Amino acid sequence: MIDVNNSTYHDKVVIRLIQFSVIWAVVAMTVGVYLSAELIWPTIDFGQFWLSFGRLRPLHTNGILFGFGVSALMGTAFYSVQRTSHVPLFAPKLAWFCCFAWQLVVLTGGISLLGGMTSSKEYAELEWPFDIAITIVWVCFGIVFFGTIATRKIKQIYISNWFYGSLIIVIAMLHIVNSLAIPVSLTKSYSIYAGAQDAVVQWWYGHNAVGFLMTGGYLGMMYYFLPKQAGRPIWSYRLSVVAFWAFVYSYIWAGPHHLHFSAIPEWVQSLAVVMSIILLLPSWASMINGIMTVSTAWEKLKTDPALKFIVLSLAFYGLATFEGPMMALRSVNVVSHFTDWTIGHVHSGALGWNAMVTYGTFYFLVPRLVGVELHSVRLANIHFWLALAGTMLYIIAMWGAGVSQGLLWLSIDEIGELSFSFKDIMSSMTPYYALRLVAGLIFLGGTVLMAYNLFMTLKGRDAVVVKVPPVDPAYGVNS
Amino acid sequence: MNDRSYSFLLFKSLYQPSIAFEELAKVDPSPFNILIRYSIWLLILPPAFSLIGAANFGWRLGAAEPLMLPTNTLVLVSVAYLCVLIFGLLSTAFISRWMASTYGASTSLGRHVALITIVGEPLAIASVAHLYPDVFVNILILIPTMIWSMYLLYKGIPIVLETPPERGMLMASSLVGWLLVAAVSLLGLSVMLWTLGVGPLLGV
Numbered sequence: 001m002i003d004v005n006n007s008t009y010h011d012k013v014v015i016r017l018i019q020f021s022v023i024w025a026v027v028a029m030t031v032g033v034y035l036s037a038e039l040i041w042p043t044i045d046f047g048q049f050w051l052s053f054g055r056l057r058p059l060h061t062n063g064i065l066f067g068f069g070v071s072a073l074m075g076t077a078f079y080s081v082q083r084t085s086h087v088p089l090f091a092p093k094l095a096w097f098c099c100f101a102w103q104l105v106v107l108t109g110g111i112s113l114l115g116g117m118t119s120s121k122e123y124a125e126l127e128w129p130f131d132i133a134i135t136i137v138w139v140c141f142g143i144v145f146f147g148t149i150a151t152r153k154i155k156q157i158y159i160s161n162w163f164y165g166s167l168i169i170v171i172a173m174l175h176i177v178n179s180l181a182i183p184v185s186l187t188k189s190y191s192i193y194a195g196a197q198d199a200v201v202q203w204w205y206g207h208n209a210v211g212f213l214m215t216g217g218y219l220g221m222m223y224y225f226l227p228k229q230a231g232r233p234i235w236s237y238r239l240s241v242v243a244f245w246a247f248v249y250s251y252i253w254a255g256p257h258h259l260h261f262s263a264i265p266e267w268v269q270s271l272a273v274v275m276s277i278i279l280l281l282p283s284w285a286s287m288i289n290g291i292m293t294v295s296t297a298w299e300k301l302k303t304d305p306a307l308k309f310i311v312l313s314l315a316f317y318g319l320a321t322f323e324g325p326m327m328a329l330r331s332v333n334v335v336s337h338f339t340d341w342t343i344g345h346v347h348s349g350a351l352g353w354n355a356m357v358t359y360g361t362f363y364f365l366v367p368r369l370v371g372v373e374l375h376s377v378r379l380a381n382i383h384f385w386l387a388l389a390g391t392m393l394y395i396i397a398m399w400g401a402g403v404s405q406g407l408l409w410l411s412i413d414e415i416g417e418l419s420f421s422f423k424d425i426m427s428s429m430t431p432y433y434a435l436r437l438v439a440g441l442i443f444l445g446g447t448v449l450m451a452y453n454l455f456m457t458l459k460g461r462d463a464v465v466v467k468v469p470p471v472d473p474a475y476g477v478n479s
Numbered sequence: 480m481n482d483r484s485y486s487f488l489l490f491k492s493l494y495q496p497s498i499a500f501e502e503l504a505k506v507d508p509s510p511f512n513i514l515i516r517y518s519i520w521l522l523i524l525p526p527a528f529s530l531i532g533a534a535n536f537g538w539r540l541g542a543a544e545p546l547m548l549p550t551n552t553l554v555l556v557s558v559a560y561l562c563v564l565i566f567g568l569l570s571t572a573f574i575s576r577w578m579a580s581t582y583g584a585s586t587s588l589g590r591h592v593a594l595i596t597i598v599g600e601p602l603a604i605a606s607v608a609h610l611y612p613d614v615f616v617n618i619l620i621l622i623p624t625m626i627w628s629m630y631l632l633y634k635g636i637p638i639v640l641e642t643p644p645e646r647g648m649l650m651a652s653s654l655v656g657w658l659l660v661a662a663v664s665l666l667g668l669s670v671m672l673w674t675l676g677v678g679p680l681l682g683v
Contacts, residue, residue, distance in 0.1 A: 295582060316656075318659070322663065331675070336670065392622075392626075400615065411680065420544075435619075
């Protein structure tokens, strides 16, 4: 048994994961900016295969999702699960293994993508040796996380841990099932699913990676760090639990809305539409819970630059979780599908929600981890406005581009022929792509400011030693 | 209160918004009065400009030929545009008043209608860009205007609704959430109408 009174939290691994996450954010966003420039000036790949759009694009998405996103989620999960369980991390050496092994997977995986190794499944492009490595690290992540919960000193399992737990279990399930493949060489494999089944499994994975990683995991972050920053308990704990189960139940069905008007059965598409609309309820329940929690803690805004990020992230979360079900409707999807509107939608979630809530959490967490003030509150405030401006500009540019594309692609003349050629439509998108490039540069600029600010805050400092506090008997103590 | 004294809503708010906000905070106008005398005239501008521009030049979506629509369709679209704007103004004002109790702000509906009118005024004026109906040109003009409107929203709420700036910031962010959802709903609704056969001829 762990002697609570003499044990301390393991926070060094949290700092390291945050550092890796920030590095990946800068790298992967830079790749994103380069990609958006390639869409304006296609020749800037200089004839190099590894600089081509097809290879850089998965590097951008994998770098953001698995480098920036998972490192942040792993770090914040390790931090919060200790505090909410009143015990240090279970198997801390395994936690360190997760930290470094994960970075190695992302780094080598990224290089393999540049080298042209790909399964060609979106967000699951990495080939089978990496899939196995991811599975091993992920299982270790699960052992550390659930091991900590199993040894907890407090009876209740706090809501953030339910969300982080669902992230670990569901991503493991999705990753293993979707990555099942027959290897033909060290660098190439073929999916065991064929045709429409492959598409359904792929989007069951793809949509729920968005659901459980970019929504569930980040809701875990929000449910722990927002009440912490606000210095208030969550507005309605009951609502958070109801939202959790409704979220888990409804999200898993929504994937086929990515496959409207395709060869998959129509009832599967219809089911996905219905479930996508139902999904709005748990999504907004969590948003309202967050907004109401912070609404009583407004004095904190005077001193805390981080809280602003989380407040605004909730507004974009509200937008993205409304826009998604709307785009799942067939009558909207027929125009929006395959257009840049989808790219805009993804980024309203990824920039407005995921990145902002992570930035807010990092600004809150890093100074506390090393026991100093943030290096520059002013830079953080500038970052806030850059992040907001970049996100808004990005979304609006893609709305304009997407709706124009959808309209032009489908426009027919009096005799029923297509009015415009695909090539003409795409070449006319250049101004929007230029606007998007500016938006990306603004957002990246803010992220670089944060990286500098956090680097200066951490520079030469070590994690503060925090003793595990005793559990208030009112909450129920596990022996 | 003399109705004429509200003219600062339209004019002073453009070049001295802080003073206009402070003047608004001193009064308790009738929402109907504000709507009929001021808001509605601003709301008419975008559909009117859009009708004139689209009828004469056709919307340019980027590709070579502009999208010419029959006049009766354009009138229908403009009337729908006006209805949506009126609905948008009123729903935002009511939602803003509903939020006010959470953020300790004034619940005078007249002030909420007036504030939303001031916030939306730059956008209504910038909709003059609709006279040159090129989507990209309109986006280029309306984005900075929208940033200015957002600034007015964040600046105006604490002054007009008499709440501390930090609480005002939270309320403004919540309203931005609503406005983003409203904007994307408008986009979705338009697309649904197009697929139903209202507006441009689509092969769906």
